[in-house]
Amino acid sequence: GAGVSQSPSNKVTEKGKDVELRCDPISGHTALYWYRQRLGQGLEFLIYFQGNSAPDKSGLPSDRFSAERTGESVSTLTIQRTQQEDSAVYLCASSLVGDRFQEQPQHFGDGTRLSIL
Amino acid sequence: AQTVTQSQPEMSVQEAETVTLSCTYDTSESDYYLFWYKQPPSRQMILVIRQEAYKQQNATENRFSVNFQKAAKSFSLKISDSQLGDAAMYFCAYRSAVDDKIIFGKGTRLHILP
Numbered sequence: 284g285a286g287v288s289q290s291p292s293n294k295v296t297e298k299g300k301d302v303e304l305r306c307d308p309i310s311g312h313t314a315l316y317w318y319r320q321r322l323g324q325g326l327e328f329l330i331y332f333q334g335n336s337a338p339d340k341s342g343l344p345s346d347r348f349s350a351e352r353t354g355e356s357v358s359t360l361t362i363q364r365t366q367q368e369d370s371a372v373y374l375c376a377s378s379l380v381g382d383r384f385q386e387q388p389q390h391f392g393d394g395t396r397l398s399i400l
Numbered sequence: 401a402q403t404v405t406q407s408q409p410e411m412s413v414q415e416a417e418t419v420t421l422s423c424t425y426d427t428s429e430s431d432y433y434l435f436w437y438k439q440p441p442s443r444q445m446i447l448v449i450r451q452e453a454y455k456q457q458n459a460t461e462n463r464f465s466v467n468f469q470k471a472a473k474s475f476s477l478k479i480s481d482s483q484l485g486d487a488a489m490y491f492c493a494y495r496s497a498v499d500d501k502i503i504f505g506k507g508t509r510l511h512i513l514p
Contacts, residue, residue, distance in 0.1 A: 318445060320502060325447030326437055326493075339443065372502055388409065388506035389491075396500060 285309065287392035289375050295398045298367060304360040304395045308377030313355050316378075316389065321371040329373075332358060333380060362397075370399045402427040404494050406505035413482045414513050420467075421477045421508050423492030431497040434468070436477045439489040439507070448490070451475065453497075479510075487512045 288307040296302055308315050317329040328342040332352040343349070347365075352358040362369055376389040403426045413419035425434070436448040451459045451468050458466050463480045479486055492505040 316443065320495075322500075325435075326445035326502075328442075328444045331443050341442075342444070372500055374502060374504075376504075389504070390506070391502075391504040394502055 287375055287377050287390050289373075289392035289395050291395060292393060293396045293398075295400065296365060297400050298365060300365055301361065301363045302365055302397065304362075304373050304397070306358045306360070306375030306377075306392060308355070308358070308375070309390055311355070312377035312379055312390070314378045314380050314389075315352055315358050316376040317350055317358070317360050318374045318376070319371040320374065321368075326374070329360070365397075365399045367399045370397055372396050402429070402494055402496065402501070402503050404492055404503050404505040406490075406492050406508050408508045409506070410509040410511065412511040412513055413479075415482055415484060417482055418478060418480045419482055419510065421479075421490055421492075421510065423475045423477070423505055425473050425475065425492075425494050425503075427473070427494065427496075429496060429498060433495040433497065434466075434475045435493040435495065436464070436466070436475075437491040437493060438486075439491060440487075445491070449477065482512050484512050484514065486510060 290305045313334045315332040318326050320326045330350045331339040347363045350360045372394045374394045375392045378389045405424045432453045434451045438446045438448050449459050449461045465478045467476045489507045491507045494503045
């Protein structure tokens with residue numbers, strides 16, 4: 284079946300512009316994660332959505348970053364007034380929600396490579 | 401297309417013992433990077449260890465070491481003297497040196513038994 288789909292695959296924009304990244308999770312996956320990986324660094328957790336619960340925004344690096352998700356469907360990550368330090372690969376993952384007895388695997392998208400000039 | 405496979409969805413190990421998590425990958429590229437990440441319940445992704453494909457020497461970070469077999473496309477993680485704090489989800493990841501594409505395995509849930 285279809286996996287996690289992210290768009291665009293590549294985005295180049297000028298410093299100061301706003302960008303919007305999209306993630307289509309696997310149908311039926313109630314959990315959705317956003318991560319980013321900057322060049323030479325490890326993967327950073329950004330935000331987590333689970334069903335209709337309040338999202339876990341603890342990883343968002345600044346108030347220029349925001350994300351939305353309607354129900355269990357598409358999510359968009361928005362970065363306002365982009366800075367060069369925002370250049371990174373942004374990854375989305377989705378999963379079913381497990382319980383304490385069984386972890387559910389995260390399925391990752393191919394990522395969006397964001398370059399800020 | 402590159403793929404990363406973690407064949408063990410869950411594993412358990414006794415505290416202070418050694419455990420090995422397996423990871424295999426498929427690629428036609430000769431230059432790439434491999435990673436192991438730890439994800440505790442906080443959902444943060446913690447980089448455990450990193451290996452450059454051009455390096456033959458296996459990477460080591462304290463109690464964590466890898467067995468990198470490039471010809472076999474295998475990249476297993478060994479955790480020595482397991483501690484309760486090692487309990488987490490572990491992800492194996494591949495990063496292309498050509499286009500920076502990142503591919504993750506599905507993860508292995510590691511339980512540490514006291």
